Amino acid sequence: MRKRSFKPNQASETFVPEESAALSASLDRNVEALKRIFSLSDDVSFRTFLIGGTVKAELVYIPGMSDRQEIDVSVLKPLMRSEPAEKADLQEVKNRVLSVVSVEEIGTIGECARQLIKGDPLLLIDDCERALLLKIAKWDKRAVEEPKTEPSLRGPREGFTESIATNLSLLRRKVQTVKLKLQSLQLGRYTETDVYIAFIEGLAKPSLVEEVRRRIERIDLDSVLETGYIEELTEDSPYSPFPQQQFTERVDIAAASLLEGRVVILVDGTPNVLIVPVTLVTLLQAADDYYNRSLYSSTLRFLRYCTLFISLILPAAYVALLNFHQEMVPGKLMISIASAREAIPFPTIVEVLMMQLAFEVLREAGLRLPRQIGSAVTIVGALVVGEAAVSAGLVSAPIVIIIAFTGIAGFTAPHYSIELSIRLLRLLLIVLGGMLGMLGVMFGIIAIAIHLCTLRSFGVPYLTPFAPFVASDTKDTMVRVPWWKMTKRPSFANGRNRDRLAPGQRPEPGRGEEE
Incomplete structure (x- = not known):
């Protein structure tokens, strides 16, 4: 695939007019053009030396982004010790003298500048209209380690890095x-x-x-x-x-x-x-689901669906029931809740929104603080704030329990992005429940369902394989069937080759001995 060309901003002064010009046969002119481009960049080094003691050359590199040992051993030493000549042959230097694995030729000032800032040194030779790009970039990078945001009890521990x-x-x-x-x-x-x-x-x-x-x-x-x-x-x-x-x-x-x-x-x-x-189903799948046995994975996955739904509607349902539908709450439970709220000066919806906001603030604080103290602040802060709020009569004890369970249930989401969506929609349902009761909560859930039915990801319906219904894809949704039953790849993204498992893979102990 062709790489996208560079489009400089018209108001920028970072690049000078020479960047689109071809390299000159004059080494001094080429070096001067590069020095003008990097005139305010003190990290770019220019090293002048003689090839074979006779031909002038210039090595341009950024010390922190290039392998200096490779420059010394594979570039400078063989070039300076090469046989003397009146004029350097670019092809001979590239193919016989240099011991660098990858060497490319460049013909313009702009390309030289762009490749240089990626860490690859440039070799400019007098009386040559092309430069040699030495692919020996090297910079510090993080080692491969387990992703901390997606832990797994079983399976590979490798995670992507910044390189x-x-x-x-x-x-x-x-x-x-x-x-x-x-x-x-x-x-x-x-x-x-x-x-x-x-x-x-x-x-x-x-x-x-x-x-x-x-x-x-x-x-x-x-x-x-x-x-x-x-x-x-x-x-x-x-x-x-x-x-x-x-x-x-x-x-x-x-x-x-x-x-x-x-x-x-x-x-x-x-x-x-x-x-x-x-799809929504994909975002509710965890890596562990495929590394553990299907019965255990299916149980946990179904539990995950239930807890996420509870996390979405529980605070809204609490507000709706206490404000509009007290008859739906068991008598003893209603008396207990009423006695706990007897001295509370705020309506139920204000009480819920206050505690929900406090929980979100504590969670965000724990995320942004240094790791050593972040977890302690979150746990201690939640306990202290909840206990102090109940003792001061600002919120009731049932609200603390509701918000705490709601937050814990939301943590079962295997992907952080879907949990953020649930947190946003939860606030909307709380407001609807406080205004219209359970009718408002149901209207909110119906609106979310309609939105999910119309949503697409690169043309694929978001609720696949439920809407539209694809029977063969339901084997890996709310439950995961054993591997020997998942013979087909998902149809929503797959091309012509859907078979991923040969038939007859169900374990049958003793069959080989009988045959």
């Missing part, structure tokens, strides 16, 4: 097939961020791959620093509270998505990759 080269190698090692295709392009006028579209040829629908490529190619902005930029600029319904793309740091989740026929988008500089298309 795109490392991420591509992790994906290649996990999916070792020549049909894994990685198409690259660049986004961002100033950052020129490397973006890769990954898919398995024959599994992903060609129309899906083309749609992903088209949406990404139309992006034109100054910078792309994280996958969140691409997510907001390529989603189907930008004002929907529900995520229409899945992000993950886990290599195994990305690999499993590729094998289902979906497309993975990788961005240099971030450990989060995007997976498209996505």
Whole structure:
């Protein structure tokens, strides 16, 4: 795939007019042009030396982004000790003298500048109209480790890092097939961020791959620093509270998505990759569901569905019942709640909203504080604030229990993005419950259901395989059937090859001995 060309901002003064000009045969003129481009950049080094003691050359590099040992051993030493000559032969230098694995030729000042800031040194030789780009960039990067935001009790511990080269190698090692295709392009006028579209040829629908490529190619902005930029600029319904793309740091989740026929988008500089298309069912699946036995996984998955629904409606239902439908509450329970609220000066809806806001503040504080004290502040803060609020008569004890259970139930969401959606919609339902009672809560749930039915992710209905109903895809929804029954890939993203398991895989102990 052709890489996206650089489009400088007309008001920018970062690049000088010489950037579009071809390299000159004069070494001094080329060096002077590069020095003007990097006139205010003290981290760029210019090293002048003689090839074979006779031909003048210039090595331009950024010390913090290039392998200095490789420069000394594979570039400077062989060039300076080469045989003397009146004029250096560029091809001979490239193919015989230099012992660098990858060397490319560059013909313009602008390309030299753009490649240099990526960490690859440049070799300029007098009386040569082309420069040599030495692919020996090296900078510090984080080691591969387990993602802290997506823990798993069983399964691989590998997570993506900020290095795109490392991420591509992790994906290649996990999916070792020549049909894994990685198409690259660049986004961002100033950052020129490397973006890769990954898919398995024959599994992903060609129309899906083309749609992903088209949406990404139309992006034109100054910078792309994280996958969140691409997510907001390529989603189907930008004002929907529900995520229409899945992000993950886990290599195994990305690999499993590729094998289902979906497309993975990788961005240099971030450990989060995007997976498209996505459905609501997909966002409620955890990695552990596929590594544990189906009976255990199905039980936990069904429990996850129930707790997330409770997290969505429990505070709203409490407000609606106490304000409009007291007859629906058992008598003894109603007396207990009324006695607890006897000295409370606020209406139920204000009480619930106050505690919900306090819980969100404590959770956000625990997230932003340093890890060593964040968890302590969250737990201690919740206990202290809840106890103090009840003792002061600002809120009742049942409200503290309701909000605490609601928050804990929301933590069962396997993906943070879907939990954010539930938190937003929960506030809406609380307001509707306080205004219209259970009728308002039901109206809110119906509105959410209608919105989910109309929502799409890269053209795929969000409620697939329930709406539209696809019987073969229901084996991996609210429950997960055993692996030997999941013979087909999901139809919503997969191309012609849907078979992923050979028939007759059900375990039958003793069958081989009888035969």
